[in-house]
Amino acid sequence: MDEFERELRQALERRPAPPGLKRRLMAQRDANAARRGWHAWLRRAGYGRGWATATAALLLLAMAGGGVRWELDRRQEERRGEAAREQVLTALRITGHALNQVQTRLAEHDRQSEEGGR
Amino acid sequence: MSRRGIAFGLGTLAMAAGMLTAASRAQEGLPLAPAVEKELAAKASDVTEVTLGKNMLDFAAKFMKGNDPDEAQAKKLIQGLKGIYVREYTFDKEGDYSMQQLQQLRAYFETSEWSPIVRERERKSGETTDVLMKVVNGETQGMFILSAQPRELTIVLILGPIRPEDLGELRGIGGLGALGDIGAKEKTKAKVKDGKGGTE
Amino acid sequence: MAQDWQPDFERLVDEHQAMVYSLALRMTGDRGLAEEIAQDTFLELDKHLRSMKSEDHARWWLRRVAMSRATDALRRRRVRGMDLWVALNEQDGVTAEEKSSPLGARLEYLLTTLPEAQRGALILRYQEDMMPEEIAAMLDAPVATVKSNLQRGLKLLRAKALSQLKEFIRGA
Numbered sequence: 484m485d486e487f488e489r490e491l492r493q494a495l496e497r498r499p500a501p502p503g504l505k506r507r508l509m510a511q512r513d514a515n516a517a518r519r520g521w522h523a524w525l526r527r528a529g530y531g532r533g534w535a536t537a538t539a540a541l542l543l544l545a546m547a548g549g550g551v552r553w554e555l556d557r558r559q560e561e562r563r564g565e566a567a568r569e570q571v572l573t574a575l576r577i578t579g580h581a582l583n584q585v586q587t588r589l590a591e592h593d594r595q596s597e598e599g600g601r
Numbered sequence: 602m603s604r605r606g607i608a609f610g611l612g613t614l615a616m617a618a619g620m621l622t623a624a625s626r627a628q629e630g631l632p633l634a635p636a637v638e639k640e641l642a643a644k645a646s647d648v649t650e651v652t653l654g655k656n657m658l659d660f661a662a663k664f665m666k667g668n669d670p671d672e673a674q675a676k677k678l679i680q681g682l683k684g685i686y687v688r689e690y691t692f693d694k695e696g697d698y699s700m701q702q703l704q705q706l707r708a709y710f711e712t713s714e715w716s717p718i719v720r721e722r723e724r725k726s727g728e729t730t731d732v733l734m735k736v737v738n739g740e741t742q743g744m745f746i747l748s749a750q751p752r753e754l755t756i757v758l759i760l761g762p763i764r765p766e767d768l769g770e771l772r773g774i775g776g777l778g779a780l781g782d783i784g785a786k787e788k789t790k791a792k793v794k795d796g797k798g799g800t801e
Numbered sequence: 802m803a804q805d806w807q808p809d810f811e812r813l814v815d816e817h818q819a820m821v822y823s824l825a826l827r828m829t830g831d832r833g834l835a836e837e838i839a840q841d842t843f844l845e846l847d848k849h850l851r852s853m854k855s856e857d858h859a860r861w862w863l864r865r866v867a868m869s870r871a872t873d874a875l876r877r878r879r880v881r882g883m884d885l886w887v888a889l890n891e892q893d894g895v896t897a898e899e900k901s902s903p904l905g906a907r908l909e910y911l912l913t914t915l916p917e918a919q920r921g922a923l924i925l926r927y928q929e930d931m932m933p934e935e936i937a938a939m940l941d942a943p944v945a946t947v948k949s950n951l952q953r954g955l956k957l958l959r960a961k962a963l964s965q966l967k968e969f970i971r972g973a
Contacts, residue, residue, distance in 0.1 A: 487959055488927070494908040495928035498826060500818040501836055508814060508840050512847055562833030567653070567661035568672075569831070574651040574687040574757075575675055581746045581755045585730050588721055646957070647914050691914075 507554075630760050631684040635709040637702050638688060641754065644698065647691035654684050655761075682761035688754070695727075695751040703749055706756065707731065710745055727751055735760075808853040814843055817860060820929070821867045827924045828871035830913035838870045864929065865939050868921060875917060911961045919954030922947055 484492070631654055642648045653661070658679045665676040679685070692698060711717075711733060719732040728750050735743030746757040821842050825835035845866055846859070853859045912920055925931045925939070933951060937944040 487962075488955070491908055491923070491955075491958070492927045492930075495823075495827065495912075495924065497819045497823040497928060500822040500839060501832070504818060504822065504836055504839060505814055508843050509811070511840065511844060512810070515844065515847070558833075561664075562837070564660060564664035565833050566831060567657055568664040570651050570653060571658065571661045571665075571679060571685070572672070572675060573649065574653065574685045575678070577649065577651075577687045577689050577755060578685075578746070578757045578759070580689075581748045581757050584748050584750075584755075585719060585732055585746065588723070588728070588730055589719070592721070646916060649914075 631686050632710065632758070635705065637705040637709070641688075641690050641698055641702060644692060645690040646693045647689075649687070649689040651685065651687045653686075655682070658682055658685065678763070682759065682763065684758075684760040686756070686758040686760075688756040690754045692752045692754075697752070698754060703729070703747075703754070706747060706754075710747070710756070710758065715743075715745055806855050808850045808859060810843075810847055810850055813846065813853075813859055813863075817863050818843070820860075821863055823928060824864065824867045824924060825871045827909070827912060827928065828868065828917075828921060829874055834874055835871075838867060838874055841870055842867045861939065864925070868925070868940070872917065872921070908958065908962060911958055914961065915954055915957055918946075919950045919957065922950040923954045923958070926951055 631652060634650075634652075638650075642650070662676050662679055665672045667673055667676070690698070711731070714735050714737075715733040716736055717731065717733050719730055721728075721730040723729070729747075730749070731745070731747040733745040734741050735745075740762065742762060743760045744757070744763055745759075746755065748755040818839060822835055822839045825838035825842075826832060829835055829838070842863060846853075846863060849862070853862065912923060915923070921940070922936060925936045926933070931939070933947045934944055936942075937947045940947070
């Protein structure tokens with residue numbers, strides 16, 4: 484492994500997961516388990532497929548998952564906003580790069596013009 | 602004989618050669634992607650494409666960090682803009698895109714509303730640079746850059762009020778440093794043009 | 802002993818969340834998306850928990866699913882080499898000062914500009930220390946293809962890093 488590869492390996496050391504990921508994950512897991520539990524209960528209680536079951540399930544789901552839903556929506560909005568922000572910064576970075584190239588070429592032209600004029 | 606030629610048209614409404622593509626403009630002013638971009642993207646080893654209309658720019662601005670000087674400046678820069686359209690294509694080897702494709706790009710973007718500021722052709726390396734401004738009632742309402750190198754093509758289209766000096770202040774966002782005075786260079790070159798009459 | 806090993810979900814999360822998150826982050830270059838992928842991956846693990854035979858199996862499974870979901874996410878967003886990299890800062894838990902070289906920070910960013918297949922191979926090789934044969938088995942790809950992606954990816958990364966360095970010097 485050469486020096487560059489060693490640098491790359493170091494650059495790619497694992498990053499810690501964001502704080503709160505585990506908490507959110509466990510909360511979602513619990514919500515999923517609760518949903519599965521209610522569905523199983525409904526089936527055992529003799530409720531088959533049909534609109535009544537669906538409505539009951541939805542009601543239970545809404546009660547159990549309302550808070551989680553809002554949190555997911557808010558986080559989704561934040562993620563979209565972050566993504567949009569990143570795109571803007573990317574676009575401006577590329578713009579700056581292009582302008583730098585222009586500037587470099589103009590400077591080179593100046594230099595050659597001056598040399599030609601002597 | 603000069604190896605390079607640079608033509609300038611600052612302050613004049615020079616009629617740029619090129620087809621009018623008004624029919625292909627999306628309502629918000631940002632163009633639809635020309636067909637040639639698909640060809641370029643298919644051949645490129647690396648592609649970056651960003652298209653942001655006014656709504657998206659306003660939305661993004663809300664998430665910019667006010668305590669970061671570069672982002673604060675970026676936020677100030679994009680306020681009032683109508684759109685940003687950026688394409689960057691990197692190719693494995695020279696010749697992966699053609700002069701014809703480049704000309705198609707020029708013809709598509711350079712309609713009569715755009716005034717050429719910089720047109721540079723380096724015959725030896727094949728590098729070309731086009732910088733155009735859209736001037737409406739004496740005010741700059743857009744900037745277009747087409748930078749072609751042997752293995753890289755960059756298209757930048759910014760619609761809305763923008764000054765190159767504003768861009769020069771954006772330092773630290775991946776290489777925007779040391780821009781400084783591209784605006785000043787325009788004024789200098791206009792004077793040079795009068796004296797030297799550079800041509801393509 | 803292997804037969805005594807019982808999968809414990811919470812412990813697996815503690816043990817592997819950094820790995821899963823880092824894989825997703827370096828593939829997509831998007832923190833928010835990486836977190837989403839990490840969450841989905843572990844929720845998927847929850848469904849298959851009983852089929853995990855050992856610690857190694859769980860690790861292999863998580864890597865595979867994380868990479869697969871990251872690739873799917875990229876395809877859904879129709880991003881090719883899109884630069885969505887977030888600058889390293891304290892929020893990531895690794896400050897710029899902890900990186901021993903500025904090149905290291907740039908390499909992480911430049912990786913996101915590589916073609917997907919090359920990026921994936923390099924991440925598995927240099928983040929996870931997997932050998933080409935292991936990578937090939939995980940991705941269901943021929944070993945020769947993986948080796949080629951590693952070679953080409955490394956070459957491209959070197960070239961980009963050198964080019965960045967030159968630009969930086971020119972602009973200084």
